[in-house]
Amino acid sequence: MRNPGLVDTRIITVHPPLVQFCHWLNVAAIFVMVGSGWHIYNNVPVIPGLTFPDWATLGGDPDLTYKLHGDVGFGNALLWHFAAMWLLVFNGLIYVVHGFVSGRFRRKLLPISVHGVVRDVRDALTFKLSHDDISVYNSVQKVLYVGILGVLGLIVLSGLAVWKPVQFQTLAALLGGFQGARLVHFLCMSAIVLFVIVHVTLALLVPSTLVAMLTGRARVPVAAAPAPPAQPIRPTAEQ
C-alpha cells in the first residue's frame, strides 16, 4: 500500500547520452559563434548604432591583440567564427539525424495544435502549467524547440550566403543578396540569443530539467511513463 495523496514515481531516461552530448557541445558552439559574431558585427553594424560591448565578444583584448598580431581582434574573431562553424554544423547534423531516425522528434515535438499552444500559454501566464512530467513537452516547449531548430537551419544557410555570396549566389539572392543575408543572419542570432535567455531562465525555474540534461534521467509519475516491459518468469528447477 502506498501513502494516500502521494503519486508513485519512477526514474526514466529522458535524454539519451547522444542528445546530452550534442546539447552541451552545442552550448559551446553557440557561445563561440555568438561571441565571435558580435566582434565581427561591431566593425560594420547591421543595425546602425547598435554594437556589442567588447567584454561580451570573442577575439581577444583589442590592445593586446594589436600588439601580438597587428590587428584589433577582428582577424581572431573571424578565426573563431570559421572554426566553430564546423562544430555547430556537424554537431547539429548528428543531432538532427538522430532526432529523425530515432523517432525522438516525432515523439517529443509532435503533434502541435493551435488549441494546445493557446491553452498552454494561458496556463503558463497564470502559473498553472504543470511541470510534473518533464519527459513530455508542453505545447509552448514544442513550438519553441521546433522554432529554434528552424532558426538554427536558417542561420547556417544565411551564414553560407554571407560566406560565399558568389559560389552560392542563388541562395544569397533568395535571402535578399549579400546585405539581405547579413540581416537574416543577424535576426537569426537575435532569435537564438532570445531563446537562450528564455530557455535558461525556464530551466532554472524548473531545475529538474537542468538535472535531466546533465544526467539524462528524470523522475516522472508512473502513470505518465510507458509501462516497463514485463519481467520474464525465470525457468524454475521443476523443469
Place this chain on the structure above:
Amino acid sequence: MNMAYRPVVSPKRPVAGISQDTVTDNRRTIQRIERRGFLRGSLSLGALTLLCGCDVSNDRSVQSALLAMSRWNDRVQAFLFNPKRMAPTYTDAQVRKPPRFNAFYSIDDVKPVDITTWKLELAGLIADKRPWTLDAINALPQVTQITRHICVEGWDYIGKWSGVSLGTFLQRIGADTTAKFVGFKCYDGYSGSIDMPTALHPQTQLTTRYADEVLPDAYGFPLRLRVATKLGFKMPKWITALEVTNLNPGGYWEDRGYNWFTGI
C-alpha cells in the same frame, strides 16, 4: 490535486533476489561514471570559451589551433571554388562613384605613385620578366566588369573596373600557370597573394580604370587587382611587382591571421 512527487519507498517493498539489484546498481554506476567523463569533457570545452574575457584568443596553443582550422578552411574553399561560376553583374546606373576608400591607413596618408618612374616588375616562374609600363599594359586587350565589391568587414558596393584580364596577362608574359600562387607587392608596403585557379578566372583583372576613368591616386593608381570571387583585402592596390611561385607568399592581412583563401 496533490501532485507533490517525491521518492516514495514503501517499507513493505518486497526485497527481490540478490543478484538482480546488485547487477542493475553496478551497471548504472558504471554508466554514470562514463557519462560524467563525457560531460566533464564537454563542460571543459565550454569553460574554455568562458575565458574569452581573459584572452583565450591570444593563448599560443589556441592560436595555433585556430590557424590550423584556417588552413583547413583554405582547402575547403579551394574545393568550393568553381572556376566557371561568374559573379553576378550589374548596370552602369548602379555603380558607386567614387568607390569607397580602404587601406590600412587613412585616405590622407595615401602616397601617390610617380608614374614617370613606375614599372610593373615581374618575378618567379615567368618566361619573360621584362618590366611593364602602364602604356604597354593599356595596349593589351581590355575587359570591363560591373560587379559587387565586398569587404571582410561587411560593407559592399557595386563598381565598374576595366583593365587587362590577369589570365591574359599571365599567358602574355609566359607565366607557368601550373604554379600554385600569384603574389603582389605594393608601393605602400601592402602585399597579397591568390591561388592560380582564381588568378585564371575570367573576372580576375589587372585594373587600370574605375568607372571609365583612370584609377584615382586614392584607389590604386596606376594598377590594382580586381577579383570578383574574393573579399576586398585580397586585391592589392598600387601594385609594383607580380610574382608567380609555388611558395605561398602570404600577404599583409594574411600574415596577421586573416584567412588566406578568402573566396566568396
